Amino acid sequence: xxxxxxxxxxxxxxxxxxxxxxxxxxxxxxxxxxxxxxxxxxxxxxxxxxxxxxxxxxxxxxxxxxxxxxxxxxxxxxxxxxxxxxxxxxxxxxxxxxxxxxxxxxxxxxxxxxxxx
Amino acid sequence: xxxxxxxxxxxxxxxxxxxxxxxxxxxxxxxxxxxxxxxxxxxxxxxxxxxxxxxxxxxxxxxxxxxxxxxxxxxxxxxxxxxxxxxxxxxxxxxxxxxxxxxxxxxxxxxxxxxxxxxxxxxxxxxxxxxxxxxxxxxxxxxxxxxxxxxxxxxxxxxxxxxxxxxxxxxxxxxxxxxxxxxxx
Numbered sequence: 001x002x003x004x005x006x007x008x009x010x011x012x013x014x015x016x017x018x019x020x021x022x023x024x025x026x027x028x029x030x031x032x033x034x035x036x037x038x039x040x041x042x043x044x045x046x047x048x049x050x051x052x053x054x055x056x057x058x059x060x061x062x063x064x065x066x067x068x069x070x071x072x073x074x075x076x077x078x079x080x081x082x083x084x085x086x087x088x089x090x091x092x093x094x095x096x097x098x099x100x101x102x103x104x105x106x107x108x109x110x111x112x113x114x115x116x117x
Numbered sequence: 118x119x120x121x122x123x124x125x126x127x128x129x130x131x132x133x134x135x136x137x138x139x140x141x142x143x144x145x146x147x148x149x150x151x152x153x154x155x156x157x158x159x160x161x162x163x164x165x166x167x168x169x170x171x172x173x174x175x176x177x178x179x180x181x182x183x184x185x186x187x188x189x190x191x192x193x194x195x196x197x198x199x200x201x202x203x204x205x206x207x208x209x210x211x212x213x214x215x216x217x218x219x220x221x222x223x224x225x226x227x228x229x230x231x232x233x234x235x236x237x238x239x240x241x242x243x244x245x246x247x248x249x250x251x252x253x254x255x256x257x258x259x260x261x262x263x264x265x266x267x268x269x270x271x272x273x274x275x276x277x278x279x280x281x282x283x284x285x286x287x288x289x290x291x292x293x294x295x296x297x298x299x300x301x302x
Contacts, residue, residue, distance in 0.1 A: 004121075005227025010219060011128040017215040018135040025207035028197035030144050030189055034151050037182060038135055041158050044174070045131075048167045053236060054229040058166045059256040061248055069166035070240035071256040075265060077170050078257070079272050085177045085185075086279035092189040093283040099193040106198050 008049040015042035027107040029095045033088060040084050047073040047080075123164050131157050144195045145187075152183040169257045 019042060022035025051073035059071035095105055102110050131154060138150035155178035162171035226233035243256055243264065251259040261269055 005230070006222055006225070007125065008128065008228045009222040009225060011132055013215055013218045013222070014132050015135050016218070017211045018132075018139055020214065021204075021207055021211045022139055024210065025204045026197070028144070030186070030193060031147055031197050034138065034144075034147055034186065037151060037178075038138065038154060041155060041174075041178065044170070045128075045158055045161055048162055048165045048170060049228060050233070050235050051167065051240075052165045052229050053231045056166055056229075058168045059244065060168070061244075061254040061256065068244055068256070070236050071243055071260055072240050073235070074167045074170050074257045075260045077167070078173055078261060079265075079268060081170070081173050081177050082272055083275050085181050086276045088182055089185050090279045090282045090286075092185050093286040095189055096192050097286045105193045 009046065012042050012046045012049065015039075015045070018042075029098065029105040029107065030092070033091045033095065036091070037084070037088060040080075044077050044080065047077050120164055124161070127157055127161050127164065131161070142197045142199055144190045144197050147197075148183060148186045148190060151186065152179055155179040155182065169255070 016039055019035045019037070019039030022038065023032050026032055026035060051070035053067060053069050056067050056069035057065050059068045059074065061068075098110065099105050102113055104110060104113075134150050134154045134157060138147050138154070141147050141150065155174060159171045159175045159179065162168075162174060226235075243260055247256050247259040247264075248254070251263050253259055
């Protein structure tokens with residue numbers, strides 16, 4: 001029961017750490033941003049998992065149904081998804097700008113160019 | 118019971134997709150993995166009763182994010198170099214953080230437990246009061262547009278700021294450059 005009840009959280013942590021690993025271990029800036037998105041989507045799954053009730057229904061009120069999943073995490077995540085795509089687009093625009101200035105998107109090559117200036 | 122099985126399978130597929138994205142060095146393939154990952158997350162949201170979130174994730178996560186990434190790859194090139202330094206230190210950091218988080222989950226209420234604290238306060242209030250106070254059946258919409266209306270307004274401010282940032286970084290400069298080269302100066 002314990003493992004079945006915590007399985008969702010553990011997989012979410014695995015996904016989170018995968019995204020985190022891509023962010024800190026990958027040298028390519030585009031891949032870093034994709035890693036950040038993987039991390040972000042895993043947080044969405046965590047929140048939605050918390051809102052689920054056993055045998056619940058989607059929170060759209062209907063006659064004859066009284067058991068609804070919690071709508072509040074859904075609202076928070078709707079906002080987070082839209083804010084997430086805004087930050088992603090800004091990050092990718094920065095990558096394109098860095099590519100114009102340095103002619104590379106690899107972290108260590110950018111570092112070397114800065115050192116040799 | 119079916120929902121539990123689907124839940125377990127989709128989560129396992131998510132894990133496989135994420136690990137594949139780590140190992141690949143072709144950015145186009147990594148982006149496609151991210152698209153698949155978002156699509157699987159969308160299915161998760163439907164299984165977990167979050168229909169509105171599933172719609173948004175399908176449109177924004179699978180659609181817009183992936184297209185933005187493909188556009189960026191078109192501009193910067195699709196090959197990522199393999200990391201030159203050894204990934205031991207990041208791996209240690211990730212494992213320690215993950216272990217701490219797993220330890221933290223041991224105290225958490227079990228999945229789908231109706232007695233969890235998250236279901237005791239605001240959730241039932243919105244479900245019981247919104248038909249009278251707002252008058253539309255979709256509770257998520259009621260909360261998003263009315264109870265948390267200022268939050269949604271703040272979200273618009275964030276998107277506007279991000280749009281200005283992107284324009285400042287790319288749009289305005291691009292338009293100026295041909296003018297400089299061919300202009301009177």
